[in-house]
Amino acid sequence: MVDLIDDFYAVIPAGGVGSRLWPLSRADAPKFLHDLTGSGHSLLRDTWDRLEPLTGSDRIAVVTGRAHRAAVEEQLPGIPDKNVILESEPRDSTAAIALAAAILHRRNPDVIIGSFAADHVIRVLPVFHWAVQQAVAVAREGYICTIGITPTEPAIGFGYIKKGEMLSVVGAPEGALVERFVEKPDLSTAKEYLQSRDYLWNAGMFITRADVLLDELAANKPELHAGVLELAEAWDDRERRGPAVDKIWPRLEKIAIDYSVAEPAAEKGKLAVVPGHFDWDDVGDFASLAKLNSHGRNDLAILGENARILSDAASGIVVSHTSRVISLIGVRNIVVVDTPDALLVTTSEHAQRVKHVVDALKVTGRDDVL
């Protein structure tokens, strides 16, 4: 067993719907509430189970929408009530993570927080834990530390982090400065990145002392920082929390933490990275989901406890959330998602375009199936 890490608190922002996984993911059943790996647990629960050995069950906070409170508490029966941080509306990742940081910092000024998405897949826990342990060691030194995944293929769907100078932090032999962030590359660039060993996938994980994060935010986005502090100050008073949320939250700037904190910190030499040598997937679309659940190129991945599938020379993925018999004949790299009120048929190749369908459904007023 791995040891608990002193003063370490995990923060799980559980916000995004996952439009590219429609009609599986919905506004009222977002991606993180689904079992997408056949583990028998939701992605949120798997995320909790990965972190709990490092924090214990009383040091994991979830930031989520009010509508998901019941579902989150059902998934995480051990979560203390005070660690469910409810947003009245989505305000992007800076507001969510900074609010959690400010609340936790008031409770413990030495707290180190680690932010981990609720809807990613990681399966090799000891290697994950080793990366977090290193990242916490780096964070104790005052750096904001991200975990960058070591690439295993020239992926063009992810952003990259370029490693810089090595740090010499005790307990973090692989810690390095971040030289810069890179947007999604083209294939030949991605191949160069893979060969160089200097580039890591940006998985959006940040480990930092709460005070360091808040100071960096204060430097870059003072209004947002002030709003978050004001909100945190009222948070643990039941009577003041509601009015404070109603007053402050809707005015907070919507901005991703990559832009408000990470990139500016990188420019100042305050952003570090440790490599994560573990399997990782953000399950961004059905092509990714198919890959994650199949055993080979010509395999048909099946998701759904009560799936009744009859397959003849079919490959790809079928998600069955009804009791219907589903027959697939001669369709390759197919994506079939069968839910009670909506059916999707596409191929892995077109998986990214699912988002456009969701947009089209919005525009044409068919919100009943979103």
Added chain:
Amino acid sequence: MVDLIDDFYAVIPAGGVGSRLWPLSRADAPKFLHDLTGSGHSLLRDTWDRLEPLTGSDRIAVVTGRAHRAAVEEQLPGIPDKNVILESEPRDSTAAIALAAAILHRRNPDVIIGSFAADHVIRVLPVFHWAVQQAVAVAREGYICTIGITPTEPAIGFGYIKKGEMLSVVGAPEGALVERFVEKPDLSTAKEYLQSRDYLWNAGMFITRADVLLDELAANKPELHAGVLELAEAWDDRERRGPAVDKIWPRLEKIAIDYSVAEPAAEKGKLAVVPGHFDWDDVGDFASLAKLNSHGRNDLAILGENARILSDAASGIVVSHTSRVISLIGVRNIVVVDTPDALLVTTSEHAQRVKHVVDALKVTGRDDVL
């Protein structure tokens, strides 16, 4: 308007399920009860409407299973009760057509019957009527006359009829003897057939004096003939019909009329053909259904009154028998059939294999969706 034809009686065998159109066609909702053309009527009703101008509503008989009685009467409200001939179980086309012939012959010894499948599609009525008129004229001379469809492409999915010597029958300028029947050809043979103008598609239509048909059957299948006559003799007596059916029907040989009557008659020079220069389709599978309902190669055909389809670069056919939103992205020549308890996803190319799925469902005991 076309004139009624004296002594002409249409017989519509409405038996086959249409396994290749599963899960649209089912044991309890066979192909002929569906609207497959968007006409607003079932194929059975369309067949009736094609024939009624030639026979009137009191001279069309339907031979069908007992289970379909209510559905047939709902589709054909004008059909006299005595013209609904119910089978206790399917015994193939000879038993069905010969029983109708024997019953109708007892009612009118001069009757000429024409047998037309309940589940084919023909849309240009005057040309169809002209072919039937010619065929009846040929039949009056004592021939068994079929209508062969003039090919418009080198089809390999149909059997062919080779025309022989021209007849000189008044009222049937295109009547000819049948030289022989040919099984489904390969493509190069089919191309030769198309160019030669001597070969017609076998659409399974037979027009003949009832006495001629029965005599031919007596010569080739005397037991089957005797059984049918015994049954017909009891038929119009309400008290005797039931016991006679129970006793005789299950013992009748199961054989297609092509083998029991048509081919032997052809060998004796008693089988004639008139060409049908009309559009015709037996809607044998979903590829055929897609073609029938689409307006071009890259078109997506949609069947289903309440279909809610969102299509992005999709072609093929979608049959919607639920109220679900169906989203198709980037799938070409796709076949999607969405019913409350079963879903099929395949492509036009594999449409013939649907039958194997039905077989597999039978073998694995999933009869609930057949």
